[in-house]
Amino acid sequence: MRDFRDAKAMAQTLRESLTTKTVTISHSESLELVSRMLGVADWNTLSAVLQAERRDTVAPAAKLTATTAFYPAIPLRDLVPFPNETYPLFVGRERTIQALNQAFEGGREVVVAIQREAAVDEPGLADVYEIGA
Incomplete structure (x- = not known):
């Protein structure tokens, strides 16, 4: 296609x-x-x-390097983000607050992934989609 x-x-x-x-x-x-x-x-x-x-x-924008980086991850519910866009985040979970604090202390980048079920209050890896932004 x-x-x-x-x-x-x-x-x-x-x-x-x-x-x-x-x-x-x-x-x-x-x-x-x-x-x-x-x-x-x-x-x-x-x-x-x-x-x-x-x-x-x-045309690829940049070549990927062979380095490994770690980013704080934030599960989102009721929002589908797109790269290079700005969204307000309403944060209430303690782990999400910790991830954002870690991002603010470092490079200010986070990985966001959408939760499969919005009703899950403490999502794990199986509760979010594998592809994020």
Whole structure:
């Protein structure tokens, strides 16, 4: 798939095919279905993945080095962040406060990952998605 327009075309084709069978779905529902068919949780994630793949094939911004770095990690609920964007964080968990304090003392960078279930108060590794920003 070249970019998100191909996925949108797939969603439109799906929607038209279902309409001929008297099944009506909205445009956003068809986008979400195509995302799930391609193994991604939702349309926003698929669009971001496709954009990232497109940028990677054009020209890499920087070469990765073979160093290891450690960053404080923060699980997020009810927010899907995108790289290079600014978001307000409402922090209440003690471990999250400690991670932010550690970031402020060091390089001011953190890793954020989305929780699978927002109801989990003390998430572990299994409770967050593997890909973060």
